[in-house]
Amino acid sequence: MASLRRVKVLLVLNLIAVAGFVLFLAKCRPIAVRSGDAFHEIRPRAEATNLSAHSASPIQDAVLKRLSLLEDIVYRQLNGLSKSLGLIEGYGGRGKGGLPATLSPAEEEKAKGPHEKYGYNSYLSEKISLDRSIPDYRPTKCKELKYSKELPQISIIFIFVNEALSVILRSVHSAVNHTPTHLLKEIILVDDNSDEEELKAPLEEYVHKRYPGLVKVVRNQKREGLIRARIEGWKAATGQVTGFFDAHVEFTAGWAEPVLSRIQENRKRVILPSIDNIKQDTFEVQRYENSAHGYSWELWCMYISPPKDWWDAGDPSLPIRTPAMIGCSFVVNRKFFGEIGLLDPGMDVYGGENIELGIKVWLCGGSMEVLPCSRVAHIERKKKPYNSNIGFYTKRNALRVAEVWMDDYKSHVYIAWNLPLEVGPSSPPRLLRTVILVFDRSLPLIR
Template identity: 30%
Template sequence: MAKGNVSQKKRTLVRCATFFALPPLIYLFGWGWITLIVSLAISVLASAALTFGKTTAISRYPFLWRLIAFYLVQLLICGIVHSAVSPAMDNKVKSYFVVAPGVNKDTNLRGDDKAQGELLGQAGKRPEDFAQSGGALPGGFMSQPKISVVLPCANEGEFMVKTAKSINEFTPAYALHEVVVVDDGSTPPLRTLLTDEQQKDLKITWVRHDHFTGLINAKSKGAAAATGDIIIFLDCHVKPAEGWDKPIVDFIRSNYKRVVVPSITDLDPDTWEEHRGGGGMSKCYLTWDADFKWFTSDDIYVPIMSGGLLAMSKKWWDETGGYDENMLGWGGENIDQSLRIWLCGGEIVNAKDSYVAHMWRLASRPKTRAKYTVPGGAVTTNRYRAAMAWYDEWLEKLETYPEFSQFAPGGLRYKDRPDISNILEVKERLKCKPFGWFLRRFKKVYFDGGLVPDKVFHLKDQSTNMCIERKGGSKVVLRPCSEQSPGQLWHGANRDTVTNKCCSSFRNWNTDQCLQVDSIGGQLDTGVCSTWGEFTSQWIKLDEASHQLQLAPGAWAKGRAGCIGGKRPKGTEVSLEDCEDPNFRQIFKVDEKTGGIVDVQNGECLTAASGKFELSPCDVDIDTGKVSGEQKFTLVDFDGKTRIEARDIGSNPLCADSASGTQLLLYSCYDSSYHNVNQAWQFSDRVNGGAIRFSGGSNAGKCFSVKNEAKTSQSVVLEGCISDNGITKYGQRFKKDLLGNGKFFTLRDGNWCLGAEEKTGLSVSQCDDEASSQQWEYTSYKGLVNQESGLCLDAGGGKSVQLYTCYSDGSNQNQVWEMNEAGFIRGGPDRTCLDFAPVSDAPLSAIQCSQAKNFKWSVYKPFEPLETTLYHQAEKNYPAVLASADVN
């Protein structure tokens, strides 16, 4: 009898245990703490009824049938509770049951970063190791968090529907709490595209604006309306892949201050299919002009988000203040948010296995074009706001860029600088780190990638005395060296794949362009820099021993070889012609500063070239201030006349020779005891300018001559500014000549004056002070107004200079011009100069190194750039803070 009682008790105990099968599943599926408590209560009641209750008619049914019925009833009740309870209410209840060290009682998030670091150190794991394995660290969620997806949509009806359906299709129902669609003034309203039943099935909640307010505001309003634990911002034209949510959730579960960016692939808007190709894009880095560029690296960390696709906990969103409420439209919000996160205690990572296909806007595909507009100037102002808040002392660097110089002290908009007190409040409250910490944290980009360069310099060929210049876009040419040309300023860049340090290429300073050439025979040009060094076409190094620019080998292309070379640009021919011939210029002088023999009209130097004479831009040695090599001539008294000797171009000196008055040559100098009249010249006025005359033999009366072009006017173009050691090239040295009233002036170079031509054209012609077409006025906003037409000088986007309707507030950078004492009239997006006598460009290419021996490259006029100087100052001012950014 006793044995039977024991058997009955065991059976009852086993049956009671089966009533508790559902609560663990509810916890695993993340139905929340209130639902878990309700399910446990039901299980306890059922166990009590089985143990202590009286036998009823129901007891006669098999226990398995009763158990199934119990599960169904329990599941139904729990489902109703789960649907009715909000996450906020659930969190409040949870806080009374779960209190552990490092856990805040008022939240379901753990928030001790120091504890997280100690735990990681003890375990010997990185954050991503814990995240990928599903473990929870201090700072993370203790249960399955609810996801709110925020979709900002403006007139994207078709794409909105497809995106919402894709999100629901590829996100588990237990994880997806809601899809918050922010209808930013769409016509018709997006809500009308879905039935009420469809909206419910797709878990859509709506935020509607009657008019377009801009992407930043739309995302902010969507985040404010979101009630989930994790907010995932997506564009309104994306398609997530299967399992996209889990890596994101895993990362944020282990650290609520971690922001996650998925791997972004391509989406075909017609087929709505993903084209994955490589591993997808996710990482951007910050440039000095407060912009961002895509790049790759070997870790998961993201310096700057592109801004469209990201996930973060609602708690961290609230703590960091969300988006800057004073930004307008679109642009710059990703810069501000990324710097907030990194400098204020958070981090941004890429969930490599989370793929989201994104439709890119392409001009060639009208279907993809945006159906909204951004307020004029909003992007520039937004970017400046972000930099003003976070760049600290590096704001001075930003203000060297033309589009931001208006905000600098003395600039047109200095008094209108934006109010950033809302961001500064967050910065103070969260005790955020200085910007230098960010540069040090991402030293792989900024130091190994070359964005904080040791030196900036010209790349000069010693044989031609010319420099490598990026001439707009990606074109690279050999041009006269000029300290005024931004296209000639280079610095080492890109990681060397062998040493993993800088540098493997040359970057045009303050741009994203690096020198590149594929192989021998290819033309040298530029492309977007690969800071990680993965583009083999950009592996170009200066060999200090041979002075050659070599196509450098690397870890992935060890056999790569070749050198940079090309053809020297031909100068203007100098010939021997009848003196006083009006078709030729014949006045030369010895420049008192440089020692060169120069054409008085255009200022170029007499140059020895392959046995003849040419005019080419003067090349002045930076140390001596004098010309040298092919442009250095020694004037020797010779029988009461002058012998012109070139002593630095070979083992023996060469002399100007008239070949008996038939042609002008460079020929071996005769012994002075042999009185050869062919090398005897009369140089009438070396100081003020005069003719160099051959006066011997039957062909006397011949002079050094440069052919005049028979033109009454010449067109004006935009070219790189050329000035070396204070000497400006002919065609660019416009001098401001005030007229009688002092208000208007002419702009002249020699006898040529800048003026209006026809309706909106521009040219130089013979100066006429009475011609209103040649009279100009310089406005307070640095605009040049032509008196006759009333139109303004306009750079035309850097493509062609013209006269155009004036923008009187200085907002159009194409109409902002700088005039200086050197004569430059410089402006436009590329800061180029007006030029009516442009120098012929010489292309460069990759050739066999044996054929490039005549090219001797050197670093010319190096200097430490502002960004580097500021970093050195930061190292002195707060070294400990910078050191804290170092990671293994």
């Protein structure tokens, strides 16, 4: 095992050395090489695949062939990791391009149990590549925008509990494949005390071998729920910016730069990538219309029409101001998130935290916006499999938000739910509310 590891390391070092040499040649101006009475240019790397057809020098041709061979060897080694888990890498196969994937009648029968267990077709997911491409639904103008090369780095945080391994790893692969290397500080997987054996040693071994030094795994010793699990992910993060995502998403090319650019301009912005839908039965990726995220009196989040001034501007690439967030993905400056008290740790499991964060951000001098130039596709499960009493927790958390933040309007929330509940001690978050509001209003005087 140790000798195999050394071979892999040597292969990777060879690959890096040769790649560096080729990049050096690519950066240099074309070099004229005498061959008899003729001169031949050594072309930039962008044309490397056609070098032999354009009379490249024998030395560079040999270097490029060696590079290609080493890439192939390393890829086969890495691809072997997924094969041992019964999964697939590469850009082809079922579901390529976000098209619906299908199963044979015999496979459909095998898929029924796992589908019910996870709330999506996990059996089909195992037949879809971890690296599949998905449609780019960004407005045309977004693809023409240019961004600074000096953007802050992001820590991407995925929360999971008893999720299908293939879906988690596709989220990780997609994040790595579509986030520029210099902007991706790390990926943090927070396991909220899963029971599934494949999410223990097999997951950890895979990510540490496939992405050494890039992926961290944080394990909760007891079930904390989505809200407190996100706080644990934030504690482990070291990037200037933190992005929180469900562990069943796929990213579109160019998703990161517009998000990081908006936060760089104003650290108090909370950015929500636009959400597209991954169908839970076929994994087809469907485009959702540009929307803001609002909420009902039950404090249940929903898609709503963007504000009138956004429509009047006539530019679908512009950010959309939003009062709250759906909750499956949001990106925030790490320090600012800490300054406003993170999420309320007194909330349990799921629900309400997305409304609370929106209220808190807007009241504390920040803003929240949906970004059409950044798109993330998300599986909308047919049920939440991790808790059979999810309605109780969403109701309790909603009433907790009302008690802490809504003052005279909280009665509307109680009426909407038609049942008062014990929401737990609200003094700590109410005190936090007072502190951050006073501090925010004092800043102009301090300055």
